[in-house]
Amino acid sequence: MLGKVVRYLKWIRSINGRHRRMEIGRRFLPSLRRQYELDVMVGPIGYWRELQRYQIGALQRLGLQPGHRLLDIGCGPLQGGLAFVRYLDAGRYTGIDVKPSAIAAGWQQIERAGLQTKRPQLFVSDCFGRDELAGQQYDHVWCSQMLYHLDASQVDALFAQLAARLAPHGRFHGDIIGYPNEVTEHSHWGGFRFHLHTLDSLRQIAGRHDLTVRDLGPIEAFGYPQDIALRTNRLLEITRVSPA
Template identity: 35%
Template sequence: MPAKDIRRNRSSLAHQVRYALRHPQRVPAYARRALRDTWLRLRHRDHIAYYRAVMASDAARSAEAAVGHNPSKETWARIGRMQFDYLTGHGLKPGHRMLDIGCGNLRAGRLFIDYLEPGHYYGIDISPDILLAAQDTLVREGLQAKLPYLALADDLTFAFLPGNHFDVVHAHSVFSHSPLNVIEECFAHVGRILAPGGFFDFTFDRTEDEEHHVLREDFYYRTQTLTDLAARYGLSARFMDDWEKLPHRQSKMRLTAVSDRARTVGS
């Protein structure tokens, strides 16, 4: 995995031409994706509806491919393990209650479910197709007795979840597919459901140059944009430096409520 490139603007014509010249074999697949996405965007003006349709189309081919760029089982398992090792190394305990936003087909969720006490894992996702694939993962891994919750969501207001409940909220590779208004909705409401001393970890595709998106599928943000947005909702942001050393193209941040900084659960 190459080092993170936080200066490149992947939406620029110059980048796309350079990329096409370097990887001509990928051009037909990209063109097909661009066409499909244009069609889906015309049919679904709302981002959640659009991205749900993208997931349905991707999951119809392969659930592993739908949650990651590389569809191989090995990469799927490796990225899940990386999330699990990091979070257990940074404060997650078996007795914690965890909300996994955009849980996908439980690439990491299966490891969290196994580790946490029964009923302590709550996964939400906007895609019914991927939640069905998540159930397949549960069956395959024999995790039924852990009784995880898997719920379909239409927004990130968490209105159906109890207040002061989750010690850990987690979102891996979700904001990398989200416009800023979706992230803002999450920041505006996540404080209500966090237990005292709880934290919210998420990854994002980082740029320290111009913010941009590609096909409204992949969104690139500056760290400061997300830090400032979090502060507007009483959340303090910490950039997780040691995540940068891992072989993953995204960056990670941790949010805690400014009001209970002194009682942080994790390290």
């Protein structure tokens, strides 16, 4: 039996292309099946670890400290979230997502990793935390690979929440589609459309909420994998115009 499993593993490793490898491997190995199901919830199949490293690496570079309070909007099944929870002090991580299945998968992951003692908070929310996070403020708000699934009126609602949720010197980071890229307004992912926001269009919305937007450059400069097309996405930083 063990010999058979080892032969399967060697064969799976010899298959070209991560997506194909996962597609075939998941038919035989329960652990790959579980990982495949998680990958499908976040984007490119077969990049979980690299994308997790990118997310924690980027936020640490942007100043995240263990004692900081972090709000992860569109957290999915905690690809970045698990690394954030591990790194942060207890009670410092909050993740929200519009999909109940993503939050359920997130809780399963917390349990599997034995991270309950870190007391993360996870919520299903379709209003960017307006109804779930009353009174809470955050040093960092993170929004990875999600801003471009929001239309202009949703961005406005998100920024209204940011104005309420950012601590006086808190910072928001999230990415928009950058170029070159083949994504168009007609592209879809996981039931979500793509919206091609620009720095200027977001600056206009941010201005209504006393927020200011800065372009920090392509996400590949923050460790995003070089072989995924979205590496050209621009990472934006949003802060209060006047920290009260």
